[in-house]
Amino acid sequence: xxxxxxxxxxxxxxxxxxxxxxxxxxxxxxxxxxxxxxxxxxxxxxxxxxxxxxxxxxxxxxxxxxxxxxxxxxxxxxxxxxxxxxxxxxxxxxxxxxxxxxxxxxxxxxxxxxxxxxxxxxxxxxxxxxxxxxxxxxxxxxxxxxxxxxxxxxxxxxxxxxxxxxxxxxxxxxxxxxxxxxxxxxxxxxxxxxxxxxxxxxxxxxxxxxxxxxxxxxxxxxxxxxxxxxxxxxxxxxxxxxxxxxxxxxxxxxxxxxxxxxxxxxxxxxxxxxxxxxxxxxxxxxxxxxxxxxxxxxxxxxxxxxxxxxxxxxxxxxxxxxxxxxxxxxxxxxxxxxxxxxxxxxxxxxxxxxxxxxxxxxxxxxxxxxxxxxxxxxxxxxxxxxxxxxxxxxxxxxxxxxxxxxxxxxxxxxxxxxxxxxxxxxxxxxxxxxxxxxxxxxxxxxxxxxxxxxxxxxxxxxxxxx
Amino acid sequence: xxxxxxxxxxxxxxxxxxxxxxxxxxxxxxxxxxxxxxxxxxxxxxxxxxxxxxxxxxxxxxxxxxxxxxxxxxxxxxxxxxxxxxxxxxxxxxxxxxxxxxxxxxxxxxxxxxxxxxxxxxxxxxxxxxxxxxxxxxxxxxxxxxxxxxxxxxxxxxxxxxxxxxxxxxxxxxxxxxxxxxxxxxxxxxxxxxxxxxxxxxxxxxxxxxxxxxxxxxxxxxxxxxxxxxxxxxxxxxxxxxxxxxxxxxxxxxxxxxxxxxxxxxxxxxx
Numbered sequence: 001x002x003x004x005x006x007x008x009x010x011x012x013x014x015x016x017x018x019x020x021x022x023x024x025x026x027x028x029x030x031x032x033x034x035x036x037x038x039x040x041x042x043x044x045x046x047x048x049x050x051x052x053x054x055x056x057x058x059x060x061x062x063x064x065x066x067x068x069x070x071x072x073x074x075x076x077x078x079x080x081x082x083x084x085x086x087x088x089x090x091x092x093x094x095x096x097x098x099x100x101x102x103x104x105x106x107x108x109x110x111x112x113x114x115x116x117x118x119x120x121x122x123x124x125x126x127x128x129x130x131x132x133x134x135x136x137x138x139x140x141x142x143x144x145x146x147x148x149x150x151x152x153x154x155x156x157x158x159x160x161x162x163x164x165x166x167x168x169x170x171x172x173x174x175x176x177x178x179x180x181x182x183x184x185x186x187x188x189x190x191x192x193x194x195x196x197x198x199x200x201x202x203x204x205x206x207x208x209x210x211x212x213x214x215x216x217x218x219x220x221x222x223x224x225x226x227x228x229x230x231x232x233x234x235x236x237x238x239x240x241x242x243x244x245x246x247x248x249x250x251x252x253x254x255x256x257x258x259x260x261x262x263x264x265x266x267x268x269x270x271x272x273x274x275x276x277x278x279x280x281x282x283x284x285x286x287x288x289x290x291x292x293x294x295x296x297x298x299x300x301x302x303x304x305x306x307x308x309x310x311x312x313x314x315x316x317x318x319x320x321x322x323x324x325x326x327x328x329x330x331x332x333x334x335x336x337x338x339x340x341x342x343x344x345x346x347x348x349x350x351x352x353x354x355x356x357x358x359x360x361x362x363x364x365x366x367x368x369x370x371x372x373x374x375x376x377x378x379x380x381x382x383x384x385x386x387x388x389x390x391x392x393x394x395x396x397x398x399x400x401x402x403x404x405x406x407x408x409x410x411x412x413x414x415x416x417x418x419x420x421x422x423x424x425x426x427x428x429x430x431x432x433x434x435x436x437x438x439x440x441x442x443x444x445x446x447x448x449x450x451x452x453x454x455x456x457x458x459x460x461x462x463x464x465x466x
Numbered sequence: 467x468x469x470x471x472x473x474x475x476x477x478x479x480x481x482x483x484x485x486x487x488x489x490x491x492x493x494x495x496x497x498x499x500x501x502x503x504x505x506x507x508x509x510x511x512x513x514x515x516x517x518x519x520x521x522x523x524x525x526x527x528x529x530x531x532x533x534x535x536x537x538x539x540x541x542x543x544x545x546x547x548x549x550x551x552x553x554x555x556x557x558x559x560x561x562x563x564x565x566x567x568x569x570x571x572x573x574x575x576x577x578x579x580x581x582x583x584x585x586x587x588x589x590x591x592x593x594x595x596x597x598x599x600x601x602x603x604x605x606x607x608x609x610x611x612x613x614x615x616x617x618x619x620x621x622x623x624x625x626x627x628x629x630x631x632x633x634x635x636x637x638x639x640x641x642x643x644x645x646x647x648x649x650x651x652x653x654x655x656x657x658x659x660x661x662x663x664x665x666x667x668x669x670x671x672x673x674x675x676x677x678x679x680x681x682x683x684x685x686x687x688x689x690x691x692x693x694x695x696x697x698x699x700x701x702x703x704x705x706x707x708x709x710x711x712x713x714x715x716x717x718x719x720x721x722x723x724x725x726x727x728x729x730x731x732x733x734x735x736x737x
Contacts, residue, residue, distance in 0.1 A: 009688055010688060010690075010714065010718070011689075011711060011712070011715065013681065013685065013701050013703060013707075014708060014711045017704055018675075027705075028674060028677060028705055029558075029705030031670075031671060031673065031674055032670065032674055032701060033556075035560070035668060035670045035671050035674060036593055036597070036668050037593065039593040039596065039668050039669060040589050040590070040593050040596065041589055041604055042591060043589075043592055043627070043631075044588050044589035046626060046630065047588070047622055047623045047624075047626045047627045048621075048622050049617035049621045049622075050619065051620070051622070099575055143485055218505045257690075400690070401638075455658075
């Protein structure tokens, strides 16, 4: 009978081979692929002759280094760190110049409002609320973006990102996730919502869900400026080289942490609610191209910088007005903003933040870009910043509000790990078509952000470090 | 696009149905079924269009929006049905496209499979060719884009390649119609005249070969040699997921059923 029904014997052999499949270090599947590639290499060498071998070989030589086991990771770190350092070191001066121009204009606006004898509340909402928030968004975020995005686009245009995917493929496999997840993760550096849509390239529904749920752990365009602003405001008090280096190192470290958490969560999901084996991928490494400078400039400035800035402004303007109103409407003798911050304060303090920071993150749900402007707005809502000398003045504001290194560190950490923005959540819902998975996409990062920040804060308090 | 865990197996079931439909096509007319495989962007569609001219229609494979074109052409008074498989880098089935291509080559049992390779990156393209050659022995290698290769000053020793692979190798530049006559000749020889090719197999490392050897006796007991190449089956047992093993089992069961039914009919006739 068994020959008539071969399903069972074949499956039986399959399960018997389980031991062979898993016995040795590298899985058999990988070795099969390696053997085929070795054979094709040998065959191609035998039958293909290049008449001008020089031209091709330098690209191969670069690839030997860029995707080598020894230099691959250090080079990635170095490039990442260099990009951040250039951004931070380069953004200081234009930030300062922008700020002085924009705040000078605010004084002019105030003057005009006084000329037409506009009511104080109108001046408050429009100038002190809306305009000042916009000025903050532009001054704090525009220069870093205008440096960071062209650099990032340059790397992309060179063909470096697929090589990053190649380097990280092994790690993703160890996390039982798909190597293609690296590409969607890289997309996430641009925008998490775009990253989530790009998970369509992953065929296995399980691996796709893993990629969707973890995409938020890399900082997007909206959160990079937050990280850059906080680290450059708080970590650098002068233009000293060593301090900008420290700030760049800090951000690199945070990005690495985000990637590490992506692996950890992917792995955990694969072991619990999304169990399964990883599949491998074939990745075509595109040739290195000379980047088209014009195209890079256009794409990074128009498509990214202006896009992000516009999104920030569209949301920041009403948010600024709202923040001003909240700061100037009083319940008893406390402003609404101070009241809300007071309510949030015990929870926020437990995780090393303060009520204002947590509130800024909550108000930042529509777009992460406005977290820092809202935060500064609410700190400054009562006490005006009288003399604006440079961005370093902002550090004084933060210090005056009780910031320590722990506050700065945990704010950045929270920015990295916390809930995705509304657009991202909407993309999650559209892509998964499930309220449950969208909720998971919200609750996993949120729980993680609170837990990690709580542990760090409590350890720091306990050891008396902050 | 919505995610539904398990929609993959449904897609596989549908493939089975579609493939039987392809069998239907084959048995109704005097048509030879030729599969066309290749990496993406190697000019596979150009070869397809050059061969079929206007006699084509575009079919749609179920499950995913993978367009699959079929077309017919005649050569020396024989009719050929050309199936354009989705472009894939390998047949190890990490994507639905690869699954479709693999299942068709494996279970569609085409009279010949043309693997189109890009002459300018032969090394990468050979990967797919070798995998197809493991499944089927009726393979013709079409090295396309030789005009591009000439421009890049690459010269390829096609005789050596043919000797090393053990299957017919035809250089083409489908865009200019170069080599298409020879390709049609090769297809005719293989599909109509049933001239056998002896594809060389990938020499695997010792560990893999040992694992295969350990499995082969068990597989041979199942008497599936007519359905699939036992060595290839052994490899897939070692590296595939369980769903493909189930597909093979299902397919093998229906094939056996058919033979049994045929034997019955034949028996009744002789009575």
